[in-house]
Amino acid sequence: METKSSVRENSRAKIVETALELFARNGYDRTPISMIARIANIAQGLMYRYFPSKEALLTEIIKESMADVQASFDVNKDASPLEKLEEYLNNVVRIIKTNRHFWSMFYALRTQPFLQELLSDELAEMYVNTIATLETFFDPRDPEAQHNEALLLFSIVDGVCTNYVLAPESTPYPIEEIKECIINKYR
Amino acid sequence: METKSSVRENSRAKIVETALELFARNGYDRTPISMIARIANIAQGLMYRYFPSKEALLTEIIKESMADVQASFDVNKDASPLEKLEEYLNNVVRIIKTNRHFWSMFYALRTQPFLQELLSDELAEMYVNTIATLETFFDPRDPEAQHNEALLLFSIVDGVCTNYVLAPESTPYPIEEIKECIINKYR
């Protein structure tokens, strides 16, 4: 028997899933609500029972996915810096492979000016947290160098992930091998 | 006295310049032609004398700027691999600092699905060329490793440049220091 609230959850999930895929494929501004509705096989107006606006749908999707991601970033505190770095990269690769749709959308979105305003709080918080984590991988005796190393590592991961999700299916990006390359540089 | 063709060049240049700045600031989809016209101080319809459509304006801007960039990427063929890499990074940093508007726009645009179709030929060509150049920086005895190293270097530059143009004015990205960090990793 389907309860009312499970009906609700079903609809909501269908909207989120479809929107995520379409935002990733076409971009946010090129994905009309009508297209989401058509592909999700629901009426146009239904989205507005679950989200107050198209923008709210987007931010909700991002917040939910981000929360999932943050949860899977527990790093072993007792490991050596190099081990931590290795574990971090493994986590990154695992997560980006698992949620490719989301990250494809994310990397397309984070460079859009109007979205930076929309998401500035979430983005800034995540950025600061991540940099702080990455700093623990490097020698704290020279704080400036430590900070710069963290920035660079973040940028590397950024670039690699972007290239991974943007690579066409015909020439996939060898992310596992690239990961090994990175680790080698830090040995 | 202003000749006809210089008038033409003036209007055209003003359109390109204004569009570039606005595309960078607001994003392509959020920049109406009317806004470009207003800020460039020309009539709305005038753009269509120079470019057949808004998309054509964009691709033109990108092609022109890309050509400029390619031209400034001559690498000294006789230098050592490390010297080449250093020179390459210097070029990148110099160019991105000089044309920040363009690169800001470029990095916002390259992840947009609809643009990848629009520019796929140019983008693919540039990508292949660049990777080929970067491969010359690495040991050719293991071609697969060589290729992966080139991919990684490209991704690193990608990530660093993206973070540079996205950094808010309040906390600028220390790109010169980061460049040194990178070079250190390759010594």
Next chain:
Amino acid sequence: METKSSVRENSRAKIVETALELFARNGYDRTPISMIARIANIAQGLMYRYFPSKEALLTEIIKESMADVQASFDVNKDASPLEKLEEYLNNVVRIIKTNRHFWSMFYALRTQPFLQELLSDELAEMYVNTIATLETFFDPRDPEAQHNEALLLFSIVDGVCTNYVLAPESTPYPIEEIKECIINKYR
């Protein structure tokens, strides 16, 4: 114990009461069914068990309230014209003070073209009845003057009531004093 029909009456009454208040406050076209349902604490769809449409709800409310009003307009047939007029004005003032919500809505609605069609029969009947009553207050020897006096009195009451219900709380309309003014004019 609540019988079935009293439940029915409760829901129905709650809908009518809430709708009346909201129509008065926001206007008919700016009061969604969903808002009535939310404030009346009932389900959206429930209204359609009692009224076939939003328009039907409105006309029902008006008809019911009008009936109440008509009932309280019995004028003493044996009184002098001036006494009749005074009694009539007293009735008007009493009724409008008692059902302020309804009259506030009524005066907002009666000028709306689409409602005039909807209610034209009721409105016309009430209008003719009222004018006929008012005519008994004036000298029948000049029928045209008598009719015009009735029209004028009706208009005066109309204007005074409208201004009363429209007056903001900060500067209430002194309807009792105005009533005395009117009576003085007819002495």
Next chain:
Amino acid sequence: METKSSVRENSRAKIVETALELFARNGYDRTPISMIARIANIAQGLMYRYFPSKEALLTEIIKESMADVQASFDVNKDASPLEKLEEYLNNVVRIIKTNRHFWSMFYALRTQPFLQELLSDELAEMYVNTIATLETFFDPRDPEAQHNEALLLFSIVDGVCTNYVLAPESTPYPIEEIKECIINKYR
């Protein structure tokens, strides 16, 4: 030869005229922009080159018409109170006959709650001004009575005008005769 600015004026006037008529006939909320456009024989989007929104179109229409009206309310300062009152009533009747469309719309609009907010400034100012003018018609020795008399006269005019514009063509409202009735009451 038609200049550009006269083209502009033509279009604008056509929009205003059509909107005024339709707002009067159907009510503001029941008059879609698309209907205005269709009847004015212009494209839907054109309105937005002249007015930033539908609401702005309405307030503009009201402001313009109100200004016209205010201008025609010069009362002879040296006349006796009764003469002033007579002149005032003559002005009212003349104006309402001339701009019947506008006043039909105006009386339909002024009772709509959401419009009171929209126009509260204009409405309040006009109200205060008018009451102040009307007070000069009455004996200043009892200020409270004077104020109440002004309120009543305003209400009377209000009611008469409303009934005039609402009267169906089949039974027109004899406004000239009613005007005489009113004057008689004040003799």
Next chain:
DNA sequence: TATGAATGAGCCTTCATTCAT
């Protein structure tokens, strides 16, 4: 060449109404 008025397709959103539970 240049202007800016005009067009109309398409977008986001609201809301009266229906329907499965």
Next chain:
DNA sequence: GATGAATGAAGGCTCATTCAT
């Protein structure tokens, strides 16, 4: 009787593009 999820037809508004001058 009661619920609230789902529908779909408008409505207001934006904007790339065309066209008369």
